[in-house]
Amino acid sequence: MGNVEQVVHSAGHHGPAKGLTRWLFTTNHKDIGTLYLLFSLTMFFVGGCMALTIRAELFQPGLQLIRPEFFNQMTTSHGLIMVFGAVMPAFVGLANWLIPIMIGAPDMALPRMNNWSFWILPFAFAMMLSTLLMEGGGPNFGWTFYAPLSTTYAPPSVTFFIFAVHMMGISSIMGAINVIATILNMRTPGMKLMDMPLFVWTWLITAFLLIAVMPVLAGVVTMMLMDIHFGTSFFDAAGGGDPVLFQHVFWFFGHPEVYIMILPAFGVVSEIIPTFARKRLFGYTSMVYATASIALLSFIVWAHHMFAVGMPLAGELFFMYTTMLIAVPTGVKIFNWVATMFRGSMTFETPMLFALAFVVLFTIGGFSGLMLSIAPADFQYHDTYFVVAHFHYVLVPGSVFSIMAAAYYWLPKWTGNMYNETMGKLHFWLSFIGVNVTFFPMHFLGLAGMPRRIPDYALQFADFNMVATLGAFLFGLSQLLFVYNVVCCIRSGKKASNEVWEGSHGLEWTLSSPPPYHSFIEPPIFSHPYKDGHRGE
Amino acid sequence: MIRIDRVLLLTSVCYVPLVSAEWQVNLIEGATDISRSVYDLHMIIFYICVAIAVVVFGIMFWSIIWHRKSRGAKAAHFHESTWVEIIWTIIPVVILVSMAVPASTTLIQMYDKNNADLDIQITGYQWKWRYKYLNQDIDFFSSLTTPQEQINNQQAKSEHYLLEVDKPLVIPAGKKVRFLLTSNDVIHSWWVPALAVKKDAIPGFINESWTLVDEPGIYRGQCAELCGRDHGFMPIVVEVKSPADYQLWLAEQANLKVAEQQSAQRQMSQAELMAQGEQVYKARCAACHQPEGQGIPGVFPGLVGSKLMTGDAAEHINVVLFGRSGTAMQAFGEQLSVVDLASVITYERNAWGNQGGSVTVQQINALLKE
Amino acid sequence: MSHQTYYVPAQSRWPIFASIALFLMAYGAGALMNALSAKSDTALGLSLLIGGLLCMGLIMTGWFSHVIDESRRGLYSVQMDRSFRWGMSWFIFSEIMFFAAFFGALFYVRNLSVPWLGGEGEKGVANMLWQGFEASWPLMKTPDMAAYPGPSGVIDPLHLPLINTLLLLSSSVTVTLAHYRLKQNRRPQVVLWLALTIVLGSVFIVFQTMEYAEAYQTLGLTLQAGIYGATFFILTGFHGVHVTLGTLMLMVILLRVIRGHFSPDNHFGFEAVTWYWHFVDVVWLGLFLFVYLM
């Protein structure tokens, strides 16, 4: 620690330390990336088990397995864990692994802070999960924790929940600062911003969103804390405050948050589709601009989650129009991907299958989003399973599929071994079927009038709920295949070449598989993968 | 093979009407002009999305099928085109504008709450609704009647499982009814799909909404905002009556009031109080304090052996009548009749081994006046 | 770009220890607040919180001295310096957004919710529930005076707040002067201007405390005084915390200058603190305008 005998990096040949301390004290972007990814996988399973508990209770009408108060805790924790524990850390893990090797940097810009960002997370989640065991139970007010249910009427554990959210916020902000500093400052000489791979671009924009909105989340939970313990009246009309104020501030964070969970996914898909179409990404520039427009628009649409709170008409119209507009840049992205495939030379390895399913199913989720954005119609959809269907379509076959695609795509690079393709394909098809069987019927449930966040329902909803539960167990079980495949791939497997894929493009494929512990000790000579014609063209 | 396929296809086509009867897949058209325009809006947008999907996925699958390497496809070299980008920016904008126009019209209509014939204030409570007819002497609570036995699968579930209440909201057909929504504790949301009304009930504020139903009938809905433990058990039933029937109902309400006042004069024995108290407790208190009075630690206090149950009755009555502000414990003085109050308090003081003695209607009346 | 390679530090124990300390602090604070509200035993929460704070203090001191040490041994290239700059700028941006949430809340209640409660505007029917309540700002009479007794008066912006504004503004000038002198390598002057900045900052904090005392003791302006008090204290309170932190940071910098750290063309630590100080200053201008004056 205070040891003056620093190993100066320029020597560069020291490998990883041995044992547990390698992971505890590491400053290496790959180790930290691995930690993030493993953490995220664990949380995906924890959150998934909660989802299965929910689904099992909803298998039939009536209360069978759990009591309503526990059901609410499951719904809340499931949402929070999947969002903050599974999807976000997975993308940060990918960023850590990939950004340096995509831009030719030796490591992330601020390696020690990088490790700190990670190690805050296990503590934050330990604290959040521990609330489930406290008297009065854990958070039971939904992942959106609307006041006053989450303030005056909340169990005492809400205080720990608030501090856990603060910790996650600190972690995300530091992580995002690191990503921005790395991208802006560490590109290899010659790589201009408009030469960067799209994954790097989408992360640059995501990091900006994170830094802009995580502090707002911190602000809103701080106001909650004050209302709970210090007698303020931010969310209490009796003192001149307003419960709806909570929702405005929360969704000012919350809506950009959902794009934080999808923009890196766009980046991943934009890397994968050109590879397996063996054709250069169509419309690179417009992709960059579309991503930026989505991010900017995301700051002025937040109240589409609040159409039913009774905003004045002008507000309702404003948020309806701006929300609808987001379909335009998102459409541009979809069209560009399709144009990339058009007249390509396609093959369908597992990463490509996941990416294709992403394009189709995310679009379906986007369409239901568009329907939700129509304010008068949203009065019928709001807080029903139609919304649940919408966001699971964009999040599960959206974000989660893109993470799976990324894992398969870069696993050979990370481990040096090929994964088992047959098993990968099997995993894909089971997941694809499982996801649709689980979440498609939820559209019907919602339209037929089933509210969300209920442990028991009227009889007319019984059939589709049964189907959805079966699908959820199928989808959940098939994830075990993924884990098995990854473990096998780490341990052994056919050796992967440096390029791995026939159509691969970008600096990361010029490194060995697996890459050396310190990636680019000397900045590599950058040449545009297409302009210099050594790949693809 | 082909035959089997055809047979399957045919049977499945025949099955469709059957299926859609049981397995409702779409929004209902509803019972008001507004709900029908919402339905139309929903269908238009749905079809537009389907059309776009057909085109986009069509091209995508075309490429997947024809431009695959295994068919010997060679990759083309094009990778950008400004005018294509412009076209596929402009077309969606045009489509969106064509959606926004009918959407705005419907929304503006929904916000026009002028010229109502009847005003009803709806207040959400954890976990029931209160309907107060402004300018009329009608004010009642409406809560779930589905018995716990059905919920806990000890009894067959009835037809309107979880969608049935003791006293529905009654409104006249053909009249514009304005709702003033608010809440007593947390945020609830009053939703009846057939009326296409969903509005949050926010404590301390009032949201306005309205409906005009043409046909008498019974329409069911549910609370649509997570409001705590029994959010799923907070249904709404609206009974729309013809104007004549509505007048009859009004008269009936006045009679009921008188009857209630009379019953409050009568002396009741401890046994009578206990019996009635048990009913009231099961219906109104058990959701929080639990059927056996044990409560839920950390959230709802248990009532077994509590000092309050055996000590001074006045304090006990006070809590029940006026609640504890800022907690889930509501002021039941405004919700229950004096007889119910006396009996439920007596019940609490003498059930589950508590020994607190009985409480009379007179005691309640005295404290209520204060 | 330079040929100097980018410095990637070897393994470090600071991050994991800092995470543990943060956890202790958070858990302790949570336990303490719950105990206070439930009027139960505060010992556990308090000791965890204090323990966590102490650990965090030690760790941060160690971590920063480590970084300073590396910097002074010339391990950092120009590129590293740029990383630090980006890092600090985006950190300040995140702080701005933190305050933005509270300013947003202030604008919302002033322009929307309080008028609605008072019967004005599109949602004025709400006044039905609060008969007799009239909207005003500063909000002296809250809708429910029993639950949230409104203040009897508010702070006069032209007394202490005005002086405080002048103090902070001049401290921005002095810190800039210190920076200029550092660039000219005139150390005694740097020390002088820095010390003056610290004095100005400290006087600000003292005045702010006096103002709070007045608010609580004579004006009835408290956290519980309704939304005016709530927004007033959350904004000025968090600002005050930032001034305190900034002053502490300036003190560290002063010490380092006295010890002979920083050179005229390499003094990022110094600059970072001046940026932070200017940020705190700008936030105050917003506060003075929207919380006190208007």
Ligand code: HEA
């Ligand atoms: C990854 C996360 C993600 C993403 C990407 C989106 C994307 C979108 N979302 Fe979604 N949303 C959520 C996650 C996400 N959402 C979550 C978690 C919630 C619920 C939160 C909660 O309450 O718990 C939610 C809720 C939610 C609501 C509130 C519903 C309610 O509670 O009543 C609304 C309403 O407007 C909405 C709209 C949209 C829109 C318009 C998009 C658009 O970005 C979609 C754009 C995409 C397309 C439209 C498809 C592709 C486009 C084309 C092919 C071009 C041509 C198309 C046309 C011209 C139509 N979302």
Ligand code: HEA
């Ligand atoms: C990225 C985010 C994300 C992801 C990935 C998921 C994944 C899943 N979600 Fe969730 N969900 C949310 C985000 C997410 N969800 C949010 C934000 C909410 C709103 C919360 C709120 O209302 O506040 C929500 C709410 C929500 C509900 C509504 C609850 C309610 O309103 O009461 C339901 C109900 O079916 C559900 C189901 C599922 C299922 C079945 C999965 C599946 O995809 C999960 C699959 C994963 C596994 C199953 C785990 C892995 C496998 C194993 C552990 C092996 C063992 C398996 C077996 C033995 C079968 N989710």
Ligand code: CUA
């Ligand atoms: Cu009331 Cu949900």
Ligand SMILES: [Cu+2]
């Ligand atoms: Cu949104």
